[in-house]
Amino acid sequence: IAFGEDVITRLIYAKEQVGGRERLHEAIVGNLNMLINNIVTEAEVNIQDVSCVLCAGNTSMMHFLLDLDSANIRREPYIPAAALVPPIRAIEVGIQINPRGLLYAVPAVSSYVGGDIVSGVLASGIYRSSELSMLIDVGTNGEIVIGNSDWLVCCSASAGPAFEGGEVKFGMRATHGAVEKVKVSERGEAVQMVVIADEKPRGICGSGLIDVISELRRQGVIDRSAKFSEPGYCSRLRSSEDDTVEYVLAYADDSAIGRDIVITQPDINNLVRSKAAVFAGASVLLKSMELSFNNLDRLFIAGGFGNYLDLSAAVAIGLLPDIPLEKVRFIGNSSLNGAKIAILSREAFSEVERIAQKMTYIDLSSNLQFMDEYSSALFLPHTNLELFPSVT
Secondary structure, X not given: OOOOOOHHHHHHHHHHOOOHHHHHHHHHHHHHHHHHHHHHHHHOOOHHHOOEEEEOOOHHHHXXXXXXXXXXXXXXXXXXXXXXXXXXXXXXXXXXXXXXXXXXXXXXXXXXXXXXXXXXXXXXXXXXOOOOEEEEEOOOOOEEEEEXXXXXXXXXXXXXXXXXXXXXXXXXXXXXXXXXXXXXXXXXXXXXXXXXXXXXXXEEOHHHHHHHHHHHHHOOOXXXXXXXXXXXXXXXXXXXXXXXXXXXXXXXXXXXXXXXXXXXXXXXXXXXHHHHHHHHHHHHHHHHXXXXXXXXXXXXEEXXXXXXXXXXXHHHOOOOOXXXXXXXXXXXXXXXXXXXXXXXXXHHHHHHHHHHHHEEEOOHHHOHHHHXXXXXXXXXXXXOHHHOOOOO
């Protein structure tokens, strides 16, 4: 994160800063070694007994890990240096396990659909089901896959870091002290929160931000265009120091940081742009196959939201389609879940290689329909309310 909230910023850093690529590589390897040491200590395992590491990451991060030239990932025609990487000695990239231990990488599909999504497809099981399913990984890149046992197509919609707490004034990842669930009542006057680890709030994570926007819209604190009402609509809505409007989620006395935790207009704008990119990407992907959301039998949602994601709130803001909620399932960190399966089974690892080869990538950057869909989704929940009958 120190080198950029999103992969594009990191790719630019790696290319344009002297020694940038090396610093990114060293930061990732140093982080991994620290995590591995923590795990083996907790499990009371000798690190010399660790003989295999498997990584499932987006294409850019895997390039940084393996110290590959990532310059062409962001240049047309967007071709990575490698998508399928054979196993190598982990020590060759600096990962400190048994010196003869191996490092495996889940293969990528394209520059912007990486091994983390292939791993997620494995975890969800959509590749072996006859039902039509969609997997949406809600994160910085907003990757989407649809298909079944016969075919799989995928895309990546650049959503930005708002779902992971980035570019939000009091945003944070889903860890201790993060507000992960919010209810607002009485025209915005009353707020109830669930905070991870039952601590005083330090900030708000992605699921909490989705809840807040859904609740503020429901109480009339923000309108369909995602703009705040005038200060004074409720006591928590006030003018900020920079002459914009902000909503007080937690007052200083109730927070762990001794300051008011607020939601600002730029915070809302960032999340609305993020949700619009994800919804537009999913819509374009379905239309490219002459399908609609109503054709879906299953919708899997993955992402680093911690323990809680209110699916009805995600529908209310237009992040997810308005389909029966029994079709929707939140599966958490699908990349990690798939990696666990793949590292424990040779058959499963062979499966991720087959999944990657089977997935067809659709590039949204050259798709004219995407911008139309994106513009339509910049409202709460959407400009076309017929798509969201339950919200209406």
